[in-house]
Amino acid sequence: MDPATWRAVPYMLVSLAFGVGWFALLAIAVPFSIMLVIFWVGIPLVLLTTFACRGAAMLERRVLRAALGVRIADPYRARPERGIGAHVGWLYKDPATWKDLGYLLLLFPLSLVEFVVSALSWVGTLTLITAPFWHAQGEVLRFNDALALDSWPGAVLGTILGFCMLAVTAYAVRGMAWLHGTLAVVLLSGSEEERLRASRARGIDAAEAERRRIERDLHDGAQQRLLSVAVDLGRAQAKLDHAPEEARLLIAQAHSGTKAAIAELRDLARGIHPAILSDRGLDAALSGLAARAPVHVDVAVELGTADERPPPAVESIAYFIVAEALANMAKHSAATEASVRVTKENRQVIVDVWDNGIGGALVSAGGGLSGLADRAATIDGVLILHSPVGGPTLVRAELPCEW
Template identity: 55%
Template structure:
C-alpha cells in the first residue's frame, strides 16, 4: 500500500513514527472485514452511571420503541406484495412485480443496516456480491437473485415484525413504569393523591412528599430498564449481524477480493515503473555510453590511419580514445549501479547505504540495525528509497545534514531519511516520491512523507519482510 501524507503541524522522528503507526492501523482497517468503528452496546461499560451517560443506551431505547413501525410496514408490504406477485406470475405480470419486490427489500435491508449502526454502534458491512458490469438490467436482476444475501435479507425482514413487537411491549412496559414512578410527585400534585398497589401491598401518597419513596423505587426501575434495554439491544444487533451481515466464507471472499484489487493496482504501478525504468536505461545507453564508445572507435580508426605517417598524431588520438574508454566505463558503472548495485548483493544494506552517504552532497549519518538480512526485494526497495531521498535532498532541500536509519520492527523493516532542509516536499503524480510509494506498494509496503514548510522533512517507509 502506498500511502502519502503530510503533517503540517510538526516534524521529527516521533511524528514520523506516529504517522507510521496510524498508517498501519489504517491499512489493517482497510483489510479487515466487519467489526465496529466505535464503541458498541456489546463493549460499552455496564455500570449504571456509565450506561446513563452513554448515548448508546438512549439510542437503543429509541430504536427498540420505534422499530415496530418498520417491522409492521415490512410485514404488510411483504405479505401483500409477495402474495400478489406470486398470484400474478401466471399472466407474467407477477415477474416484474417480484423483481421490484426484491429490489425493495434489499433497499429496506440497507436502511436497516444504517439504523442498526446508528442505534447500537454496530457496523454491518455490505454482504452483497458485486453486480455484473454493463447496462443489461436482466443480468443484474439475475445476479441479485443468485446472491444468498438477498434471501437472508428477506428472512430478516419477514421476522422483523414479531421480534420488534416483543421488543416494543417489553420496552413500553419497563420505560412507562419507570417514567410513572419517577414522575409520581408531579402526578400526585396534579391529581391530589394516588394509591400504588404492588401485589397484595398498597401505598397511598396524598402529597408530593409522600410520593418521593415511589420516585426512589423509580430510580431502581430506571437501572433495570437500562439493563433490559442493553440486553435487548445486544440480542437484536447479534441477530442483525447474523442475517444482514456476511457469512464467514463471504467475509473471506470480500477480503480476498479487496486484497486482490489492491495487489492488482500495485502490480500495475510496478509494471509502469519498470517500463519507465527500462526506457530510461535505453535512453542513457544510447545518449551516453553508446555515443562515447562510438567516439572511441572513431578515434582508434583515425589513429590506425595515421600510425605510419603521423605517429605523434596517432599517439594523441590513442590517448584520447583511452580517456573516452575510461569515461564510458564510468558511465556504464554508474548505470549498472542505478539498476542494481553489486555491493548490495554482495555485502548488504549497511555498506551499500554507506556508499550512498559517502557520495551525498551533505553529511549523512547512517544507522543500520538489522539482526539478519531481509529479502532481496526489501533490500532493493530500501536502497532506492534512500538513494532517491538523498538525491532530492541535494536538489531541493538546501539541507546541511541528513540522517538515514534502517531498523527491524516486528515483521517490518523501517527505512527513515530525515533532513534539516526547507521542507515543503509534495508527492506529485509520476514524481520521485510517488515512484517510491509505488516501489513500496509492490510488496504491500507503506510510504509516509512528512514535510511541513520550514522542515524537517521525513521520508519513512515500512516494508514487510513477509507477504
C-alpha cells in the same frame, strides 16, 4: 449510566415504525410482483423489490451501528461487470439477499415486542419517579384496589421505587439491544466462510492490480530509460575513435539517463514499501507525507511505545491509506487544512484522515479509495468514507492487529 443505553432507547421506541413499514411493503409487494411475473410486468417489480430490500438492509446496518454500536459490513458478493443474466444470478444466488429478506420480515414482531416492553417500562418508571408531583396535583396513583399512592410517604416511596425501576429498565433495554444486535449479526452479516472468501478475493485482486502497476511503471519508466542509456553507450562506443567529443557527450547523456532511472527505481521501491516506515515507524513516515502535502496537515500517532508497534502489514496499509487520502485531497478537495490521526483501540489500529474540502468523494470501482478498501480487506480491515457534498471529508480505516 452507559451512554450506549441512552442510544438504544430511541431505537427501541422508533424501530417499530420501520418494522411495520417494511413488513407491510413486503407483504404487498412480494405476492403482487410474483403474481404478475406470468405477464412479464412482474419481473421488473420483483427486481425492484429485491433492490429495495437490499437498500433497507444496508440502511439498517448503519442505523444499528449508530444506535447499538453493532458494526456489520455489507456482505454482498462482488458484482459482475456485465450481462443481465449474470446480474440476476448475482442477485438471487447471493445468500445475503435472502438473509436480508428474513431480517426485514422478523423486524416487525421483534420491534413490536421491544416497543411494548420499552414503552411500558419507561412509562411506569417515569410515573413512579414523578409520584410526588402527581400527589401535589391531587392525583392518586392507583395500581389496584389494595395498592395506591395516596399520601406523601407513599409518593416518596414511589419515587424511590421508580429510581430502582430505572436501573431495571436500563438493564432490560441493554438486554434487548444485545439480543437485537445478535440477531442482526446473524442475519445481516455474511457467514465466516463467505467473509473469508470475499476477503481473499479482494486481497488477490488488490495484489494483482499492484503487480500490474509495478510492471507498467517498470516498462514505461526505468526500462525505457535504461534502453536509452544502452543506445547512447552503443553510439558513444562507435564514435569513440573518430569523434571523441561526440562520444563524450553521449556518455554524459547516458550518465544522466542512468541517474534518472535510478531515481525512478527508488521512487518505485518507495511506492512498494517506504524504507522510513520500516526503520522509524508510522509517526516518522506519516510526518514525511504531511510535509509534502500542499496544505498544512496535523499528524498525531498514538500507538504506545516503540516496542508496541503494529504488525508490518498493518503499518504498510495504514501508510498507503494516508498517502492516497492526502493525494486525493490535493487533487480534488480544494482543502485548506487537514489532519491525520492514528490510534490503537481494542487490538485495532484506527486511521482517520480529515480535510475541510468540498467533499463529494466516492468509493468507485477501480478508484484509488476502492483499492485501499481492498488492501484493508486483506487483513479483515474496513475502510469507511464520510464525504457529504460541501465537506468535510473523513476517511477512516479500522485495521485489526490480529486476523
